[in-house]
Amino acid sequence: MPEQAAPERAIPEQAEPERAIPERADPARWPDVARLPAPRPVRTAVAAHLVGRALRRLPLDVRVGSTPGAATATRRPDLTLHDPDGFFRRIGRDGLIGFGESYMAGEWDSDDLPGLLTVLATRVDDLVPAPLHGLRPLWVSTRPGRDRNTRRGARENIHRHYDLSNDLFAAFLDPTLSYSSAVFTSFPARFEDLPAAQHRKIDRLLDLAHVTDGTELLEIGTGWGELALRAAARGARVTTLTLSTEQAELARARIGAAGLGDRVDVRLCDYRDVEGRYDAVVSVEMIEAVGAEYWPSYFAALRAALRPGGRVALQAITMGHRQMLNTAATHTWISKYVFPGGLIPSRRAITEHAAAAGLRTESDLGFAEHYAQTLRLWRERFTANRRTVADLGFDTVFQRLWEFYLAYSEAGFRSRYLDVRQIVLTEGTPR
Incomplete structure (x- = not known):
């Protein structure tokens, strides 16, 4: 099937990555x-x-x-x-x-x-x-109450990260605009390998969910629409949910340009408000934004959306259970500056909350080293395109923040403090 790329943007590559030279931080912004x-x-x-x-x-x-x-x-x-x-x-x-x-x-x-x-x-x-x-x-300080993922709070938290600028994300992501771990066939990976590696990740998830011609698929967390495009090209009918207005706008444009608008419905909708039942549900690195307080609601929504015999395929970042418990009540640098309201779950938390909602873990595969490679490529492209980022209006404090975030995340996977997993859930209690 032909690849559907993002709209072309002129992003000059630098021969040598530039260091963001510190300038006086704007006291109103920082x-x-x-x-x-x-x-x-x-x-x-x-x-x-x-x-x-x-x-x-x-x-x-x-x-x-x-x-x-x-x-x-x-x-x-x-x-x-x-x-x-x-x-x-x-x-x-x-x-x-x-x-x-x-x-x-x-x-x-x-x-x-x-x-x-x-x-x-x-x-x-x-x-x-x-x-x-x-x-x-x-x-350590406790998490501020304003970051709770109520319906209103979730919209604001998503807006603070994903609505920064589509052009900002295009400055370091590959043309598929996939903002989650890829799956590579060899290491070290090159940036040119990313589109195929992202499609390999998406296709594996669609296979795990048994998405084929005629499947009615619910996607929770649209991103910029690449998974919906791949699923629709298989003949599936896709309902995809997002809280990001920037992502929804570009996803619709990309889907329309591919001639698949009749197969994909992009909705600005909270997962708690989903209606209908589906043959399959896919959600890629969205659970991290839900917050522990709302994990029961998230898994209940997955279960309620699933038809008998249906399958849920999740891609989730995970950390150790003890580390998760320590982090849950703590206001961290990531929660302050990057993902307000977010929390990375443990495998145990996923299994227990899924079971409480009536879902059984059927398979669970980890591939942390692939995320470390993905983040390395994003970070290298970000630093190579600092001038483009600056031209978009992002000052050097923001650039250093983003460089630190990408390197911090890469280190988490390189050290195996973090993992990323593809998990299949089906109806029923654990065996």
Whole structure:
């Protein structure tokens, strides 16, 4: 079947990736980056001692006041501190949120950001001495109530990420505009491999859901429409739901351009308001945006939408159950700046909530290394196209935020702190 590409955009590739040169953060746009925390000497000293001690024990090169790129005999990931006082003040006040905000502010850099973050992710449980784990509530904050995924809150949370700009996402995604893990056949992957790898992922999900000619398919989470296009080309009739107005507009345009508008209905609709029953339900990396409070509603909606004998195919990012429980009540850098209201589930949480809704886990396959490769390619393309991102109106604080987010996510999969899985659910209780 012919590939349906996104509309052409002129995105010049740079010969060498550019570093986002820090500029003074706009205090209206970035209040917690623009201003340093008020001096709290004791907390800053404790942070400097604990973090400094942890960094010295890790396979990293830590430099103070030197230039990124300085020669190192070890070729280990580096962390170059331009403003140690700002770095430790932020961590002393806000822990890992402060660590990310310090990067956004340009107070530290690394020539191998994903390598550095992979080392930290691998040793994350050892960064703070065990006797001090009980003091965790003193340096982490709880999630703000405004981020709850009520119907109104979910629309706002989706808007804050997915409605940033279709052109922004086109600046680093491949022409399929698929914003989820691809499935590769060889490593290391090249950017040119991404469209086929994304189609391989989509086709595997459609196969798992038994989507064929005549299937009535519900997709929860449209993205920019690539899965709906692939399913419609098989002869399926697709109802696809999204809360993103930007995504819905472009998805409809792409589907219309492919001549498949009579087979795909793109709806601005919350999953809790879905009507009708379907032969199959597919949802790709959408559960992470639901929030733990609403997982029972999500799985109940999946079950209610399924006809007898139907199948649900999910692609979901997962983390360990203990890590999930710690993260659930914590306001993190990701929840503050990237995915408000989101939470990555554990496999156990998925299985238990699915079972409570009357769904049985039939198969469950993980492929974390493929997501690490996908994120690497996105990050490399993003950094190569900084000028395009800047021309779209995104300042250097945003660029550093996005670079940190992509590298942070890549490190999660490289370290196996995170996984990504394709899961098939069918009606019935666990065997």
